[in-house]
Amino acid sequence: MALTLTALLAGCRGEEPEPPPPASRPVKLFTVGGGGNAAIRTFPGRVDATQRAELAFRVSGRLQELRVKEGDLVEQGQVLAKLDPTDYEIVLEDRQASYDNAKRNFERGKELIVDGNISRLDYDRMEANFRTASAALTAARQDLDYTVLTAPFRGRIARRDVENFEDVLARQTVIWLQNINELDVVINLPESVVRSVRGEAREEGNLRSGEAAETVVAYASFEGRRDRQFLLRPKELATKADEQTQTFRTTFTMDAPTDFNVLPGMTANVTIDLTRVMDNDPVKWVPVRAVQADSDLEPRVWVLDPQSMTVFSQPVEVGRMSGRSIQILSGLEGGEEIVAVGAPYLAEGMRVTRMPLSEQAIPRDGELL
Structure with missing residues (x-):
């Protein structure tokens, strides 16, 4: 019995366990610009x-007519909406009466000033009243015109922010118009x-x-x-x-x-x-944190071998920094994938894996990390 147990133990010691697979580290990669298709x-x-235009009335009032719906195609000058003009018509009538009175007084003043029957001061006052009444009448006419909203160009109604019979304020956007030709x-x-x-x-x-x-x-x-x-x-x-x-x-x-x-x-x-407008400058820009120092304190980056998914050290010559980017003057041809995050923890020939998408932000094409 003892011999059997000893033999079994000896047999177990003779079988060496399989070595664990080489460690693989997740890293974030950056594609160096400047390759054959960099432009x-x-x-x-x-x-x-x-x-495009955000259309609004230039005066306040209650919406009386809303003639368009979202998606409608409208022509330049077409009436889109109207406000209730009653209040503005009353104001216009009052301003018209004031204007007519001021005009008659001013015309009389022209005759009286010739014969010296009124002073120059009174005449100037009549003229000022007439000009003021004329400006007020013009403003009242404009306000009445502003109760009608028309299309400034041919386009399509993108959005309507109000409904009929609502009270709207001056310069409140009521309709969004877009020319989508x-x-x-x-x-x-x-x-x-x-x-x-x-x-x-x-x-x-x-x-x-x-x-x-x-x-x-x-x-x-x-x-x-x-x-x-x-x-x-x-x-x-x-x-x-x-x-x-x-x-x-x-x-x-x-x-x-x-x-x-x-x-x-x-x-x-x-x-x-951008082939014809880009410099043929060999300078490449990479994230600052992609550049590490070797044992001699010389700059290097870790370049990915996509076939074996291993990394190797590549000496580089660096230039100036700009924000989170640094110039690579030599050492990279362009188009290589280098390690942008995780570089301090790598060794020559170490296997790496691309960091899962859920663990890294995806930069826009050409945007530095």
């Missing part, structure tokens, strides 16, 4: 109406892209010039219609970054499709070819 970028966009597509360019655009391409007004329209080629595509691309025309480029996102608002225009609806508020994918 062709894709951004999420938002559709807006090129021409031509649409704006708005994107936010990250500073890494704007920084790479040549100086002459950023000059005021140049984005709207014919030369820019030929050199900056942009297309929009829409969900469910990815097989079609719509040519975009450059319109505006903001020169001041948004304080929250540090991106630059860029606007393009396009003709509205005729075979399906694209309405303001919808989303689009915008592809831009």
